Amino acid sequence: MEDDNHGEIFQDDSLGSNNDAAEDLILNEEEAVEEDLVVVDEEENELDSSEEEEEDGEINRIGVGRWRNFLLHIHQGGHLPRFQNFGRWRGWIERHLRRNNDNSDPEDDDETENIKTPTNITFDKNLPTSHSYLGEMEDCSGVPYQKEDSYITMPIMYVNDFVLIPGQTLPLQIARFNEVALIQRVMEQEDKTFGVLTANPAISSGTPVTKNLYDFGCTAEIRSFRETDDHEVTQLRIVAVGRQRFQLMEKRTQLDGNVLAKVKIISDNDHSSLNKSLGSCRNCQPTTATNECGDRLSASQFPLQSKYQHTWKHMRRNAWSTSWQPWVHRMYDVDFLRLEIFKELREWNGRLLETQCPDGATDFSFWVVTMVPLSVERRLFLLQLQSAVQRLRCELNLLRTSTTLHCSHCSLRIAERKDVFSMSTSGPMAAYVNPGGVVHETLTLYKTTSLDHVGRRSTEHSWFPGYAWTICECRRCSRHMGWRFTATNPNLIPQKFWGLTRSALSPQVADSDVIGDDVGDNDDAYGSAMFRERPPWIPQL
Template sequence: MNVDDWRMNIRGVEDHEKVKKRPVKFNFDPSLPTAHSYLGNDLEEYSGRTIHDDESYVSLPLMPITNVVLIPGQTIPLQLIEPRAISMMRHVLQKDRTFGVVSFGRDLEHGVSSVGTTAEIYSVKEINEGGLESMKIKAMGRQRFKIMDITRQADGNMVGKVQILPDKDIVDPLHGARFNSYYQKRALSPVEESMNILNPKRRRNKLLEAHLTWWPPWVYQMYDPEYLMALIKEELRSWYEGSIKLNTIPQNPSDFSFWVASIIPIDDSQRLSLLKVNSSVQRMRCELDLLKKCTVLCCKGCGLQIANKNDVFCMSLDGPMAAYVNPGGYIHETLTLYRAQNLNLIGRPSTENSWFPGYAWTIIQCRHCSGHMGWKFKATKRKLRPEKFWGLTRSALMPSMSQEGGETTSWQPVL
C-alpha cells in the first residue's frame, strides 16, 4: 500500500460549508457513550461510596496522568498494562477503592500538580491472556485534595499525604436583612428559582432587601449562586443551541460548577486554576467569564482555527466533552462538534473500540502542522443520525479568548 492510498486528504473548508446547520434528526442514544461499552460489558460492579472528611489528612496512592485534570463528578476510564499500576490498583481494591488522580507535567513540582481529585473505582475487570496481565477500570471523581507530601515506594508507585479540600458555599449575604415572609411565602423550589431568576420582576423581589443595606443590589447579585447558574445556562444555550439537556445537569451549585468545569475545552493550566478555587460561587464567576470570552477553538500546535463555539453539540449525556481511553491506555477528553475545518483525514475508517457505538472513526490531523487533533466519526448504518461528527481531543485544542477591540489573549480566572 503506497502513501497516497493510506493518506486521504479532505479539504476542511469544504466539509465546513457542506454542514451548515446543526443536526435536527438525532436518533443516537446519548446514554451509550457514558457506559464505555468498548471496555466490555462484563466488568465487576461495586456499590457504596467513600467520602473523606473535609480538611482531613489521608494517605492516597497517586496516579499521574498526562493531559488529564480530573474534576469531581467526572467519569475516568482506564486501561492498565503496566505491572506496577495494576499492582497499585489491586491494593486500592482491597481497601476503599479510592486513589488520587493528579496531572503529570515536567514543569511541575515532583512532576505532578499540587492539587488533584480522588477517584473511586465502581467497575473493574482483570484480564490475563497468555501471561500478559491488564486491567480495565471505570472510576468517578469525588473530592478535591491538596498534596502535602509525596513518597515513592520501592515498586515506583507514588503515595501522597493529602488534605481534602472543602467546597465552601457563600452564605446568603441578605439573610439577616430578609423579612420572614420571604421564606414563608416562597412558592418556588430552589431548582425552579434558578430557572426563573432571570425574570426581572423575580430578580427585583429577590434583592429587595439590598436597599436596607449599604450596598446596591448588583453587588449581592454578583455572588448569588442561583443567578450565576441561570446566567451560565443561558450562555450554554448560546454554545450548544438546545443540544444539551438542562434538566439532566446537576442543580446543586457546587456539583453544577464542577460539571461546567468538565465540559469547557480549556488547557490543563486553566482547568487546574478552576480546580484550585475553593468556592462554587467564585468558580462559576470564572466559568461565566470564560464562556463569554471563548469564541474560537484553535490548534494548540500552530494556532490555526479549527471550529467556532457554536459548532459544539452533545453526543453524550455527560455533555459535549467526556473522557475516553484507547487500547494503549491513553486517555482523551473528547469534545464533539457537528462541523470543523482545516483538518486532514489520515488512514481508513475503523469501528474497532469505537467510543460511539454505531460509528466508525478516522484519525484527523491539523492541515498546517500535522498535529493529531482527534477523529471524524461516520455512521455505519444508513438511518443513524447524526450521519457524521467530529471528536476533538482537548489536549490538542487552544481556546481563543476575545477581548474588546477584537484582540485575543489567554484566559486567567477573574475572582
C-alpha cells in the same frame, strides 16, 4: 562525473565571465537527471503494481516518486519538525507520504460547510457513557466520600494531561505491573478509592510550572473493572468516578514505584450571602421560593429564569437597607451566575436543557468545567478554588471570552462554539481511553474546518459503536487534533461528526469580535491570533 563537470566549469577562468552559459549547462544536466529519475520512477511503479497484484494485502506501498516529492518539499523550505526519536521520525514521514495516497480518506472544507445541525439523532447516547468499547465489566462500589477537612493516606496515580473533576468519569486501561498491583490492592479495600493527580510536565521538560497547582487532585472511586490475561500479562480496565478534591501534603515512593501520599480532603467554604453578612435588619435575609401551599420549591421544580427573577425582586428590595448597590449583590448571587452561565452554554450546545444541569452551586460549577475544553492549568486553578461563587464567576468570564476553537499549537481556527453538539448523555465532552492507555477528553462537533484526514477508516476500538474513525491533523502544523467518525449504517444520524481532543484545542476570541467584522475567514487572519494578546480571564475578586 556530473560533480567533476560542475567543478571544471567553475575552475576554468575562461568561463568566469560567461556565467549564463554555465547556468544553462547546469539546468540542462539537472533536467536530464530528472528524466532519468522519471524513468526509474516508472519502472519502480511497474514493479510495485506487479507486487500488489501478487500480494493483495500490501495496499499502502510508497513509491519512489512520493519519496522524491517529499524530499523536494523539504528542500524547498517545507515544515520539518525536530524529533530526537527515530520512531517518531518514521511515523511523521509515513503520514506525510500517505497524505495524498489513494488509500487515504480526505475531506473537503466545502462539504463540511454545508452540514447542518443534526436533529432527530438515532444513535444511542448511552453507549459512550457506558464505555462499551472496554468490554463487559463487573460492577463494584465502595465508600464514595471521606470526612471533609480530614487527613487520610491513599495511593496516588498520575495521569498525563488530564485533570479529574468531581463527578467526572475516568476510564483507564492499565498494563504496567506496578500500576496493576496498585489497583489490585485498592480493589481489596472497602472504600475502593485512590487519588488522581495530574503529571507535572516540568519534571520531564524542565520548564517552569507552578508547582502548587499540581498538588491538587481528586479522589476516584472504582465503579466497574475487568481483568484480562494476554500472553501471561495481566491487564486491568476500570471505570472510576471523581468524588472529592484533596491537597497533597506529603508523599513517599514505595519499592515497587507506586506513590503513597498523605492528603487533606478539601471542600468549598459556605459563604453567607451579602444580605446576611452586610445587612442591618432581619428583613434583609434571602427569600426562598415557595408554592401556594408554602412548601419550598427545589431547583428542578423552579426554572432558572423564574427562580432568578423571584430572587432578584427580593434582593433589589432588600439591598437598599445595606451599604451596597443592587448590582453588587447580583455579581455574587448564585442564581444569577447559574442563569448567565446556562445562557453561555447554550451557545456551545443549543440543545442543552435546564434539567441536565446539577442543582447545587458547587456541583454545577464542577459540571461546567467538564463541558468546556480548558487547558490543564486553568482546570487546576478552578479545581483549587474553595468558593463556588468565585469559581462560577471565573467560568462566566471564560465563557464570555471564548467564541471560537483554535489549534493550541499554531492558533489556526478549527471550529466555532455553535458547532458543538452532544453525542453522549454525559454532555458534548467526555473522557475516553485508547488501547495504549492514553486518556483523551473528546469534544464532539458536527462541523469543522482546516483539518486533514490521514489513513483509512477503522471500526476497531471505536468509542462510538457503529462509527468508523479516521485520524485528523491540523492543516498548518500537522498536530494531531482528533478523529472523524463516519457511520457504518446508513440509518444512523448523524452520518458523520468530529471528536477533537481537549489538549489540541484552545478557546479564543474570534478576530471579528476584536478588530471588527471586516476580517475574513482566511488562514492568515486567524493565524495572527497567536501574536495577539489574549484577554484576561480571571476576574478581580
